[in-house]
Amino acid sequence: MLVLALLIATASPAVAQRQPGALGAGFQVGRPGGLALKWYRSSPVAYDGIVSTDGDDFVVGHVHRLWERPLPGSPLHLFAGPGVVVGPSRLAQSPRLRLGLSGEVGLNFYAERFEVFLHVTPVLRFLPSTQASIDANAGLRYYLRSP
Secondary structure, three states: OOOHHHHHHHHOOOOOOHHOEEEEEEEEEEOEEEEEEEOOOOOEEEEEEEEEOOOOOOEEEEEEEEEEEEEOOOEEEEEEEEEEEEEEEOOOEEEEEEEEEEEEEEEEEOOOOEEEEEEEEEEEEEEEEEEEEEEEEEEEEEEEOOO
8 A cells, every 4th residue: 555655646647658669567456366467559559468367277368459548637547448358267177268358447647667557347258158247456567668
């Protein structure tokens, strides 16, 4: 909480992270929690992904194509876009594929080379069974490369 408070207090516009080729890596907590990556393409397009596992039963990846826009008069940015959910799961010792469609809507801000984000992800899974859910996450990414 202290780190988050410090990042919010020192938030400033950070143009470098939003330039094409910028790559961020970090983590997110919530459902699913795990490794969070983001790669900026031509403005305002970015791709983000999450790799998550429960360590026993499944590994799942979410990939989204996002459009990001700054909110006027605020350090916050709004982002949204469609995506897919895919990964193998092992149920009853028989490997099965997890597959579905998802969307992502959220807010983020930058403090130096860090991005703090919060998003909601509706998911419609088709395999191994049909299931709808709404996931919510918060996370932090550090930008490894900013051209």
